[in-house]
Amino acid sequence: MTAQTARTLVSFDIDGTLEVGDPPGIVTISMVRQAKSLGYLIGSCSDRPIRFQQELWARLGIGVDFTVLKHRLVDVKALFEAAAYYHIGDTEMDDTVASGAGFRFLRAEAAAHRAWGPELFVAAARHLSL
Numbered sequence: 266m267t268a269q270t271a272r273t274l275v276s277f278d279i280d281g282t283l284e285v286g287d288p289p290g291i292v293t294i295s296m297v298r299q300a301k302s303l304g305y306l307i308g309s310c311s312d313r314p315i316r317f318q319q320e321l322w323a324r325l326g327i328g329v330d331f332t333v334l335k336h337r338l339v340d341v342k343a344l345f346e347a348a349a350y351y352h353i354g355d356t357e358m359d360d361t362v363a364s365g366a367g368f369r370f371l372r373a374e375a376a377a378h379r380a381w382g383p384e385l386f387v388a389a390a391r392h393l394s395l
């Protein structure tokens with residue numbers, strides 16, 4: 266499938282990043298669903314145990330492609346072929362882990378989101394003619 270090579274992969278940190286995290290972050294579950302509806306490969310990369318991550322997504326009714334501990338983000342890159350890899354998180358550790366794994370780090374912070382939000386969603390939607 267040629268479409269697969271153009272896929273975008275988005276990894277979400279949970280605490281301090283997602284609105285359902287502890288503490289809550291700025292990334293809404295609606296945004297996660299939007300990424301999923303655009304055909305992106307999505308999943309979580311968090312210090313939370315895998316079981317916790319799986320139960321969170323099950324409770325939200327969102328089928329994710331991966332759930333990994335933070336230091337395993339590099340494995341996600343190896344497992345999935347995508348044109349672009351993003352990790353959305355709120356800490357310097359997220360930045361370090363993302364950069365080390367070859368992901369572009371997107372900070373879950375309002376001002377930064379104003380820049381990457383349109384890039385990640387609107388531009389992609391236009392590209393896919395959705």
Ligand SMILES: [Mg+2]
Pocket residue numbers: 278279280281282354355356
């Ligand atoms: Mg966090």
